[in-house]
Amino acid sequence: MLRVRDLGVEVGGRLVVESATFTVLPRDKVGLVGRNGAGKTSLLRTLGGELEPAGGRVERPADFGYLPQDPRIGKDLEGRTPVTHVLSGRGIDVELERIEKLRIAMEERPDERNVERYTRAEEHFRTIGGYAAESEARRLMAGLGLSDNRTELPIGVLSGGERRRVELARILYGGSEVLCLDEPTNHLDVEARDWLLEFLRGYRGALVVVSHDLELLDEAITRVLHLDRPSEAASGHLVEYRGTYSQYVAARAEDERRLARQAM
Ligand SMILES: Nc1ncnc2c1ncn2[C@@H]1O[C@H](COP(=O)(O)OP(=O)(O)OP(=O)(O)O)[C@@H](O)[C@H]1O
Ligand SMILES: [Mg+2]
Incomplete structure (x- = not known):
């Protein structure tokens, strides 16, 4: 289980996430979405312990699998x-x-x-x-x-894409109860991506995933956290939607129409 209380995430002096509170239970599958540069990676890095919170706290289990957007093998x-x-x-x-x-x-x-x-x-x-x-x-x-x-060569001779796949394999092999994956299908070909989708279908732990892959989002998740940060100068807020990604898109469009009507 992953428990986040009143979390602040600061990048370059800006609160890209302001007081976020949410819990990810076993079997919860959460898609984290938001525009490019909203702060999804920064939030995931904070969940993964790479970045110190600017406020609040993150309680994560000891066995926790985190795939960075740009993983490095030391x-x-x-x-x-x-x-x-x-x-x-x-x-x-x-x-x-x-x-x-x-x-x-x-x-x-x-x-x-x-x-x-x-x-x-x-x-x-x-x-x-x-x-x-x-x-x-x-x-x-x-x-x-x-x-x-x-698979038997030194990692040093592998390409960047190959290393990324090795790192993803290590995280999946770890069998953690919580997985946080930042754009896991990037650099995967169609076959590998389909294989990953199948793996995630069978995965029984909790999942938080950032992805632009609409099929992955629709198949693999049951809840959406939308990181709403309208502009570079604004702070970001998490808005939660229950359901699949398609349901989120419809609900979000409805929210935006309502806000536009209120503004008139
Ligand atoms: N090391 C850094 N120093 C300063 N600013 C940064 C740094 N890393 C990211 N940023 C800025 O922080 C904000 C959030 O970036 P982040 O990478 O978390 O967004 P993202 O939602 O993951 O974007 P993308 O969809 O492109 O992956 C952006 O405005 C980005 O330019
Ligand atoms: Mg990112």
């Missing part, structure tokens, strides 16, 4: 493979790296001690479900369109 991680990186979503990477080191040691010096250490580590990996985890990680990456022959 320089220090460029040597690891996509498989290892995705497995790090559940801490299994540590075990994988351990047996990899022991395997290399065994190959360099195949004495009794090294063979035994490797064998024991490999057995442990099997017992904790490491191999099943590895095939699950590969399944997610394949679904997101990362070809199989790229």
Whole structure:
């Protein structure tokens, strides 16, 4: 569950979100919409803990999956493979790296001690479900369109788009109870996008998603938070609409007509 109370989000001295209060319950699927530059990414960064709130508070669970609009995989991680990186979503990477080191040691010096250490580590990996985890990680990456022959290369040689897919796979693999995704279908081809939609259909946790993909919004969400910030100089406010994205568009149009009539 994600609980937001009286939250303020400030960017460049402007309150792009002013005193927002909302709760995202398990199974809630929330679409966050608003014009370009309204402050959706800044709000999500605050929910994800990347940006300090200007006021109020965010209570998020310990296992929380956050995909930034422009995710970066740290320089220090460029040597690891996509498989290892995705497995790090559940801490299994540590075990994988351990047996990899022991395997290399065994190959360099195949004495009794090294063979035994490797064998024991490999057995442990099997017992904790490491191999099943590895095939699950590969399944997610394949679904997101990362070809199989790229999953064992160092991350450093992957393109920006490939890294983004690896990062998304890691977050989906993490199995968090709350997912916050900032434009997750950007840079995905049609097949990968359809795969992601199918994944989100089956996802049982809570979801907050920013997207311009109308089909995703209509299929994947049950509630809309509209970040209303009419101009660069104005503060932003969250307005909530129940229902699918299409229902939100109709309700919003009605609200705007009513406001226009009141202004006359
Ligand atoms: N690092 C920054 N420093 C100063 N201003 C910023 C910074 N990042 C974003 N902004 C400004 O803050 C406002 C909100 O930007 P944000 O990226 O949160 O909007 P958005 O709704 O996600 O937009 P988009 O739909 O284009 O992704 C914009 O006016 C933007 O120009
Ligand atoms: Mg954005």
